[in-house]
Amino acid sequence: MTTTETGITAAADTVGADGPVLEVTDLHVTFPGEPDDVRAVRGVSYQLRKGEVLGIVGESGSGKSVTSLAVMGLLPEGAEVTGSVRLHGEELLGRSDEQLAKVRGKRIAMVFQDPLQALTPVYTVGDQIAEAVLIHSRRTKAQAWARAVELLKLVGIPNAEQRAKAFPHEFSGGMRQRVMIAMAIANDPDVIICDEPTTALDVTIQAQVLEVLKAAQRETGAAIVMITHDLGVIAGFVDRVLVMYAGRPVETGAVDDIYYRGRMPYTMGLLGSVPRLDLGERAPLVPIEGNPPSLTRLPPGCPFQPRCPLAIDACGEREPELVAVPGSDHQAACIRAGEIEANNWGVTDIYPVPEIPEDTIAQVPRADRQVVLDIEGLIKHHPLTKGVVFRRRVGTVYAVDGIDLEIREGETLGLVGESGCGKTTTLMEILELRRPARGRVVVLGRSTDRIGAGERMRVRRDLSVVFQDPMASLDPRMTAYDIIAEPLLAHNHPKDRLRSRVMELLDLVGLSAEYAGRYPQEFSGGQRQRIGIARALALEPKLVVLDEPVSALDVSIQAGIINLLEDLKARLRLSYLFVAHDLSVVRHIADRVAVMYLGKIVEQGEVDRVYGAPAHPYTQALLSAIPIPDPEKERGRSRILLSGDLPSPANPPSGCRFRTRCPKFLTLSEDERTACIDTEPPLRGIGDTDHGAACHYAEEREVV
Amino acid sequence: MTQQAELLVDDQEKGPESEFETPGRWRTVWRQLLKSRQAMIGLAVLAVLFLMAYIGPLISPWEFGEPDFTAFYQPPSPEHWWGTTQTGQDIFTSTMVGLQKSLIIGLLVAVVSTTVAAVVGAFAGYLLGLTDKALMWVTDLLLVLPTFVILSILAPRLDSGSWLIFVVLLSAFLWMVTAKMVRGMAISLKEREYVLAARYMGLPAWKIIFRHIIPNMSSLLIVDATINVVAAILAETSLSYFGFGIQPPDVSLGSLIAAGTRPAPTHPWTFWFAAVLLIVTVLAVNLVGDGLRDALDPRAKARRRKRRRPAPAAAAGPVRPAAGTGRVQGTSEKAAGKAP
């Protein structure tokens, strides 16, 4: 045990019934490399008691996943691991792979982010779970199979007997993650390590899976290590939190201590940079400047120093140790933690909050503003074909099935929905500027079904796009300069003013002009997204379509981009169509929001109204599924859980498309249900506002 | 995972080289090329070969085709630096003249066939539809024709001076497989967001193809061109060996090697000089190709850097092969089967 730990557990040395189940002490992981080694983990210590849930948070590259891989003994050969990992007092480090294999699965189990990698594609899931059962216990094959089915039932797989005979690829992402959990708890493990178990899933599915994890924990009494970057998930799920930065724990303590009484600037900044679903008023987010340091050549002092607003000279001398905050097991690694404590500083006290200029257009009443984008009854159906040689049409995918949208000048419309709801198709349909199969797309008064090539080119000037993945959307073979200059050249910008315009754009998005000659891969994710934004703004568009512009970025970087977008909108009088699956971000940035489900808009209106009092059962479920980074609020919330997965858009249910999963439908009487089954509910206004919901029995309800 | 790795690439590392400037694409590539040692060695060797090929015959005391009736099958000597043949011809002079032809044929064929492959494949893959059908029909047709037979029928009918037609013929039979690969890649590149971005900003298709699609396949194309140089020289060699290639009195390395194989066991100089020059040429071209590929691909630089210092994520996760390596392999396999 390190000296820094003595504060917490004096009695932990005795390995008794109440001793820690898992004890990690001073764990270091180094990947040898040329010319410098990568020091991925530098001194992690934690203890896990029976039934306890520990959350490990950090951004990408913080070493949080490497830590748990080291605990499981799953690191590739060549990684140097030192320190100690004890399970029930027994040392695991340095054991052979064979010995570890006995422990793995039986006493420690792991749930990965991508279950498809962890499941073998050629065996049925039942066989795989049964096998896991057989390896570690003496049972007959039939018993093992029965146990597998029982486990699948436990994790909420419908028709467990039949589904056990299915192969992994026949399951949806959420169902696969359930199978992984079933496999993890097959042998009543003492510890379950979950590495970003819900990151790849949609929110409603995430809520289901978290619920299953909780149930699994109740069932087995296992302790859980929850590794994630999502501060909302952590808030509602864990007892204690360990925050990692640059391979080191920088703060640890009870979840409430960390969230309400943070003592380390990094943690505080991280929490301040998350957009909140529950906060209506628009305060700019707190961006943490800069990027995490390289793990190869760390400076001697506090690794957070280059980004820390409180940094003083003394910070650079020596890396601060975790020091206990008096009177609790809360520890922070910051030499100014005492000061933060004494002055009771909050995040806005220590971080400079950027000023977002006043949006002048907001004073003009909405009805008087110009309509920038008008979509009426847009429909996009793809043919569903089968066969490679002889393609034949076997059906139709109703990707977008009649939607109306309207964006006015200076307005941000958030288009939200889970994957497969048709929001991306809608977007592409707008951007193509083709004549739609049915319906109308009107950009700045010009309808796409009636414009010629020259006119279309002019529309393209006014309409630009920022994509989700800043790496994929920038041509890797072009320099930043060429990338930003491309739209200018395409639209015959005067050559002599090209360079000055590009420099101006770089400056506009907060990049220094000296970066112009670099290639995209030499930038960090956030900087790349800034280049993407600069390119989108090159032709001074009126409407910018943003396709999940921040979802590929780390939280602390995300905040900077969101602030930038808000700032640009106010300064340049832009209108945004902001497509996202993250409803917290949308609440923060959008003025109006439209919720899509299976190719239809189910609810639309002012952001505050829709979030404050959603009327459609789907919106209610969606909003209630999103975890809020506020432990106290999280504990007080109840989730509306949706059953099952999204139906296939090739075969949507009759009547109301949501009825197969609608929680309200279940509470209706037989008579009332016929309306849901037979007639498709139109988008109807609620009261005299333009807040509308497509439900026969719409009823406002507070869920956040 | 990649993002994780990239975050580790810190800013200081790039140093002062990236000062306030915005060099054009080709200048950057050229500068990268200058930095690559192997490319420079390859270029130097090629330059020397060219110099030799063109200056050699001038400084040699013997004219090309001029027989020395006093020396048949003489080993290298001060008079005949590389010895003589059965008919008393000076091997040094004829090898140099042969080298001229082989170098020109190899490089020209490579450039022509790779360009055709890139353009045909990229247009077919990007535009799809009717263009694709038509282009692929021609490609498939040429692919099924028995190349070697056609070449051996046509070649002897060509006049001795018309080696340019020979170049066209060789190129015409080398581009199809690459074109098909290029088409496949173009189809997948078409879906990339940067291509979409270019489309949505209103760039016409041909510009997108030349600015985004083809440059992003340059690794494949460079490798392909390198292999084509070799394939062309070898094809010419084997055709000449069977007497169908370069027709006398013209010579090439191939026809010289062919002529030298029979006396080689007893009079090795008739064979070895041409053979060694062939190997040196092929190696030099490969070096230049490797260097060019790295210079054209800014990712190669980052890749090398990453390989030196593996990021934890990259090391921990399932290791994905670096982009490009797979392709390179594919290309060489293909080339092996393709040389006529």
Ligand code: SF4
């Ligand atoms: S030690 Fe210094 S640099 Fe590090 S977090 Fe504390 S104040 Fe900031």
Ligand code: SF4
């Ligand atoms: S119309 Fe019926 S099924 Fe559809 S959302 Fe409303 S209550 Fe649910």
